[in-house]
Amino acid sequence: MNDHPDPLSSMTSVSAAPTWRWPALALASWAACWITYAGVSHAFGPGWPAAVVALGLGLMLAGLHAQPWRRAMVAAGFPLALLVSGAALPGWAWLIPLAVLLVAYPRRGWSDAPLFPTPHDALKGLPAVIALREQAHVLDAGCGLGDGLVALRRAYPAVRLHGIEYSPFLWLLARLRCPWATVSRGDLWAQSWREMDLVYLFQRPESMPRALDKALAEMHTGRWLVSLDFPLPGQTAHAQLETGTRHRLHVYRIEDLRPAPPLPPA
Numbered sequence: 001m002n003d004h005p006d007p008l009s010s011m012t013s014v015s016a017a018p019t020w021r022w023p024a025l026a027l028a029s030w031a032a033c034w035i036t037y038a039g040v041s042h043a044f045g046p047g048w049p050a051a052v053v054a055l056g057l058g059l060m061l062a063g064l065h066a067q068p069w070r071r072a073m074v075a076a077g078f079p080l081a082l083l084v085s086g087a088a089l090p091g092w093a094w095l096i097p098l099a100v101l102l103v104a105y106p107r108r109g110w111s112d113a114p115l116f117p118t119p120h121d122a123l124k125g126l127p128a129v130i131a132l133r134e135q136a137h138v139l140d141a142g143c144g145l146g147d148g149l150v151a152l153r154r155a156y157p158a159v160r161l162h163g164i165e166y167s168p169f170l171w172l173l174a175r176l177r178c179p180w181a182t183v184s185r186g187d188l189w190a191q192s193w194r195e196m197d198l199v200y201l202f203q204r205p206e207s208m209p210r211a212l213d214k215a216l217a218e219m220h221t222g223r224w225l226v227s228l229d230f231p232l233p234g235q236t237a238h239a240q241l242e243t244g245t246r247h248r249l250h251v252y253r254i255e256d257l258r259p260a261p262p263l264p265p266a
């Protein structure tokens with residue numbers, strides 16, 4: 001994984017102020033921009049100087065984030081809101097896209113893996129490594145809009161596909177997109193993996209120790225865990241596959257997994 005550049009490898013941690021959780025940092029940054037804008041406007045009169053100072057602050061705060069998508073969100077929040085509030089729309093109109101985002105991504109989802117879809121052909125090499133019987137149970141844990149399910153179906157047209165998704169909005173869309181799969185709404189960590197022949201994950205690096213513990217606790221010998229882009233910590237993969245996309249697959253046989261060594265004392 002370390003030698004493999006990918007778009008999500010930077011979804012690790014906020015480089016500054018690690019005790020703050022996303023999206024609190026984004027909200028605080030946007031608020032700081034507005035307070036600065038109001039302060040400079042009050043002192044020197046409203047106009048572009050106040051906007052430039054506040055914009056500069058927003059860019060500085062955005063630079064504190066390691067992840068490009070978080071940098072973009074922090075940097076874009078203030079200018080977008082300013083643009084909208086300066087137009088013919090009412091000032092609160094900028095809350096509409098925020099509300100849509102919150103519905104699509106409930107607060108908890110923001111601190112978990114954001115929505116990045118699996119390319120539909122990314123899993124087509126899997127059957128050469130994992131032969132699954134017909135009607136085997138395959139789970140996309142955190143199925144988003146259903147793209148991972150589509151990719152799994154292309155690889156294994158005869159298996160029974162399951163998905164679970166935390167966001168109600170994404171869950172609904174995945175259900176509509178994938179009527180051939182059983183898509184439930186809920187927390188992937190609360191759902192049992194005991195009946196699954198293969199669990200597919202496209203989550204975050206931070207999620208992988210938890211995925212290892214869950215697989216060890218719940219999955220049986222002869223079953224499989226497959227992760228797009230993010231390896232299980234301290235484990236030797238049964239196979240690592242290039243996908244023909246910018247992503248790489250890490251394939252694990254459950255009987256090969258070992259508990260992660262304890263972390264050294266801080």
Ligand SMILES: C[S@@+](CC[C@H](N)C(=O)[O-])C[C@H]1O[C@@H](n2cnc3c(N)ncnc32)[C@H](O)[C@@H]1O
Pocket residue numbers: 109112113114115116117118140141142143144145146147148149164165166167170186187188189201202203
């Ligand atoms: C990177 S996307 C991958 C989507 C899909 N698996 C795919 O490959 O196309 C991760 C998804 O996992 C969902 N997710 C993150 N944490 C979750 C949790 N604890 N329970 C259920 N879904 C979760 C997110 O809402 C997001 O839709």
